[in-house]
Amino acid sequence: MRAETQLTALVLLTYASAVLIGHGSASSGNVPRPRGVSLTKTALYQPQADSSWTCLDGSKKIPFVQINDNYCDCVDGSDEPGTPACSNGQFHCNNLGHKPLEIPSSRVDDGICDCCDGSDEENSRCINTCIELGAAEALKLKSQAELHKRGAEKRQEMITRGRQLKSDRQARRAELDRRIKEQEALKAEKEELKRNAEALETEAVEAFKEQQRELDADTAQAEEEPLQMRQEASLSFVRYDTNKDGFVEVTELMVDMNLDRDRNGVVEVEEAKYFLDERDRVDLDAFVTLAWPRIKPLKMLAEGLFKPPQIPEAHHDENLPATEDVSTQDPLPSEDAEIEPASEDERADDEEIEDDHYDDEEPDVGVGEATPETTTPPNYDPETQRLIEQANAARIAFDEVERQIREIEHEIKEIDEQTNKDYGAHEEWAVLDGECYNFEDREYVYNLCPFDRAAQKPRNGGSETTLGRWDQWIGEGNNKYTKQKYAHGAACWNGPQRSAIIHISCALEPRITAVSEPNRCEYYYEFETPAACDSEAFAANAENLHDEL
Amino acid sequence: MRSAVAILLTFGALFSYSVGVDPNNFKTCEQSSFCKRSRKVQSSGSKYALVEGSLNTYSDSLTAELVNKENNHKFSLKLEALVGSSFRLQIDEKEPLRPRYRVEHALKGQPELGRIRERSEMNGELTVIAGNTKAVLFADPFRIDFYEGDVLAVSVNAKNWMYFEHLRQKTSAPAEAPEGGEQPAAEAQQDDEPGTWEENFKSHHDAKPNGPEAVALDFSFPAAEVLFGIPEHADSFILKSTSGTDPYRLYNLDVFEYVVDSKMALYGSVPVLYGHGPQRTAGVYWQNAAETWVDISSSETNVVSSLVNFVSGSRKSTPPAAHFMSESGIIDAFILLGPKPMDAFKQYSALTGTHELPQLFALAYHQCRWNYNDEKDVTSVSAKFDEYNMPMDTMWLDIEYTDNKKYFTWDSFKFPEPLTMIKNLTELGRHLVIIIDPHIKRDSGYFFHNDCTERGYYVKTRDGNDYEGWCWPGAARYPDFFNPVVRDYYGSQYLLSNFKTVTSDVMIWNDMNEPSVFNGPEVTAPKDLVHFGNWEHRDVHNLYAHMHLMGTFDGLLKRDPNQRPFILTRGHFAGSQRFAAIWTGDNMADWTHMQHSIKMCLSEAVAGFSFCGADIGGFFGNPDSELIERWYQTGAFLPFFRAHAHIDTKRREPWLFPERTRLIIKNALVKRYSYLPLWYTAFYELEREGAPVIRPLLAHYPQDKDAYSIDNSLLVQDRLLVRPVMQQGVNKVDVYFPVKDDKKTGDYWYDVDTYQRHDRVGHESVPVDEYKIPVFQRGGSIVPKKERLRRAATLMLHDPYTLIVCLDREGKASGTLFVDDEKSYAYRSGSFIYVKYDFANNQLTNSFIGKPNYKSEAWIERIVIAGLGRLPSGATITVNGVTQQLEVSQRDQAVVVRKPGVKMDVDFALKLNY
Incomplete structure (x- = not known):
């Protein structure tokens, strides 16, 4: 009957996969077990006396014939080790001759050969490649083992050298520790010498300066008076403003040869413009705040009022609390070094007259060149000079020790960095x-x-x-x-x-x-x-x- | 894709991820002279009238003359009745100086004309009746009212905002009065306005040799409360009023880091708009490929109008209306008269077509990145999906696979053996998609360039030279796809005899086809370029991508006539859905962009583009774990499901996130794959009936006014309600269950994870954990699924089905399933199984639509029934009179029938026993 045929087809489809049990026996040649079950798990796939079976997670009891019937009954997917019915299932390939493999059930019967023995594909067109793959794998392993063996010899050398480096490092570190202690002691000694020499030097220099100070007292006071500054500036403004239009122009400045900073006999437009803050003309206010502070020093120079500064007592009291610093800085005798302290002092002057443009824009050139003859150190008396030289020598000696310490510290740091690097369990790296x-x-x-x-x-x-x-x-x-x-x-x-x-x-x-x-x-x-x-x-x-x- | 680098180079501007698009790089209406002129009519109105005695009626149409009473310029009007409650209205100049452009290739064919049944004239009103619809024409002022049944659904020119700039000669001295006074002073003045005969934007000059030629028309929707449509905009599904803002703009543009909640133009332009109210839905398809702006007047009620309504009892206020304004061409408007939302959508599909049934793999998961660096990278990413047992169907290659951005070539260093790489993928059932952009590198060593140069295939400048712009390859030229010979040449490049380094399993991504021109005006081509047929780029701009796609589609069909092509495009126009899927372009890794993926795809779906998705994770920027988890979940329920990322972003393949994230992503992937039979059936039904695959709630719940503006949810057909979690750090979401009728009842909705039933309407707070995608199956529907996991969808072909039966209030449900080879065109010649399942009276039966004529190895492994009062003791299945017992068990709040085991083409009856 036709209807029966249909039903048979239906039943066949429904239970066809029950035949799958024992499929494994054909390929593995040993214990019969459901498809997709590994040898070690065979014992888990045995029917109870009543032909039932319990999901491996214990969640459900099902007829044993429902194992691998292509329908997922167990939550853990354990009832379908050999079909793709459970999305969370695993399929075991025996892969005799090669490595066994667990693959997700999603790859069972999907038309793609995932196991080298082809067991994951039921209507398999898959060729069993396990023997070849196993052999190739073995060969590869062998050659890798060989490589590792030979490489290990080299590695051993590296370990030896690494360990040597480590012990060298440790020895060197100990050596440096010792040396730095020595140097620290030496440093204390030199510092003491320096302090004594400098005390003498300071005393002598102070005495010398006392005389100078008396000479300069009036000028200094005048410079400190801003109101006076403004009056001065206003007066100058009126003087410069020859056409009386309320502005000082570039051309009006160009007649004042005091402003010939490069000493070429002409006040060029650029030179003049500098004093006008790079403008063509300035009004009174701008003149007072911007122009006069630039002009004034040159005026003073010209009038001999301005003494470019080796004598730091003006800020000795006000700005610099640390006496040592001043004394190490000020009397530097070298001509080359002069420009720096000079401009340093000029900045102090600038501050006094509340102008911050001066130094920023033209740090050295203008003033530096205008002042060479006045920046030579004062002509100290021979005794003072001798004490200064002694102090210099003490300072140099002290600096040298400090330098040594720094070098050692640097090397220690490098060694410690290396020590902190992880060169492997055996120093092989x-x-x-x-x-x-x-x-x-x-x-x-x-x-x-x-x-x-x-x-x-x-x-x-x-x-x-x-x-x-x-x-x-x-x-x-x-x-x-x-x-x-x-x-x-x-x-x-x-x-x-x-x-x-x-x-x-x-x-x-x-x-x-x-x-x-x-x-x-x-x-x-x-x-x-x-x-x-x-x-x-x-x-x-x-x-x-x-x-x- | 992304014009990031190039725009930077070009403009030297400084961008950061957080800033987004610079709107100043794109025109406002005020800066687009025709928009400014057309919009001006909104304050003054225009004076068009039918010319007395000019009317002719035919069996399917009528013609008449129209006059602009302000300048006596004459126009010819043609109104055609179309089969399926639609009309087509065309207005052109009666005697234009030159022919005006008429859009080609957008319609899937000549629309089938309907018959005009009756015509009557009364009080200057002419009425024509076609089927259940009628059009009433008013002579002066000109207006046409369209009725469906007795309800006025669309009124054309009710606001008198029609505006039609006739072609004219440029007058050298505009002050001089022309002969016969044909050009009144006002018009001369207008001709003199800046922007009329030439126009500048930023550093770009538009020569505008044809002068002003804009067309505009207003459409009111008296039966509607809301308007929607006209994608592509990163905005709400319901169109917002443009009062006080720029109009919505339709002009295909490559917008770098576009912003959301914006009416700015994006990559695609689909000028179809719907008006919807409780009783009626109607649509207008404005067929024009030039730059178009659309002003929206919403039906907001103000105090005065509500008072008037209260007193008069009449309609609440002025109906919502749309004012379409296009730079050139003619007025060619299709009036779609519904009456229901799905009717209107199908009427639009009948005109412009649908995406054809895709190959199944195209509906599965796509893995993309700019760029997978080399062959090893591709192979190892594919292998990682296997390592983590996550399904994935398609790997994608962005521009870097090419030899210096020369398409149809490979970088031989990074991809020395593409065929081997492709084989590695296809052997696992996977596919490869590669990008082919329209810009062609100017390189005398490049065959494609040389061919195009020698044969004159490039788009030309006004002076007849090959136009050159900047794009990925540097100096590049643009094939003129409007020329059929060029399309043929281009299509033939896909033949395996020409493109030897791919196989017919390699599909195509057409990007940058707006076209994107990094140094062009608004990052696109100048409007005064010249195309085949001597049309200006101005006339055809929005069709450029469409013509590109025609070439690609044709090429792929010829490459392998029995494989359905898959193409992804960024630029699109009405009708492009026949050739390609779309994605929403270069979005950003933030929550608002994810939210807009649904809004944008819903707008696209009702405009024909069901095959829509967004870059999962966001193209620009780096999503954190939570964002990418939620984005995968959201993307899993949009038709096109692809992850993609910018080259400057961190790698973000799922296993690069913490394990928890990887598992959540896997969960979303598995869920997507389980629903592939539904997606596949839905796409078959899209092709068959024109019904969008994803739909706004209003599609099936048209009377529920509260549902109109819901655009954080979507329906998959009428079977699933999807409301993804799209906010950061929430443990519950607000789900809206719509009202079905005026009695405030709704459908039953069953949570697809637990089968928990929701039977109330309105907002409901639903708790969510990080794995949860709130998806509900409608009571009354049957959904086919495949619940077995495979590494790719193509490997699921023979796997058995699960049917999910969710019962309605009457204990009934039904649903369809389509089965075929998932790859070829054999279904077109009948090789398929299309089956409808019905559940009623505790019995599930099937019936075939058409003869089941496909030999499937698949079968039904499980039937899940939700909504039964109590657990049956068992089930019996009867096939050809022979009965067999089946086991029944409980699964969550549903009943599972174990292993019916029937093949898909067999009649059966399955009865639950108590």
């Missing part, structure tokens, strides 16, 4: 610090200096870009020493700071084998070195694999 490696691709030359930095430079010229500076090891778990991170490189336009990840594998010679930029501004290096050739770890891994086989 230490010898890479200080080395650099290059890799060229189509556009760039990539550079890696392990434990220091990674960089990139365009091949067709252009400047180098730092991709990152040594940050840390970032391998996971037991594989800590397989990945390095270099961070805080140059910032990207519209993006983050560059960084680089170095993936490290074993090889006989150190080299970079590839560089890519998988993420914008995040670089990825493949780096090989014998330091990564740990044949024991490799052998242990291989042993695990072998067990599974």
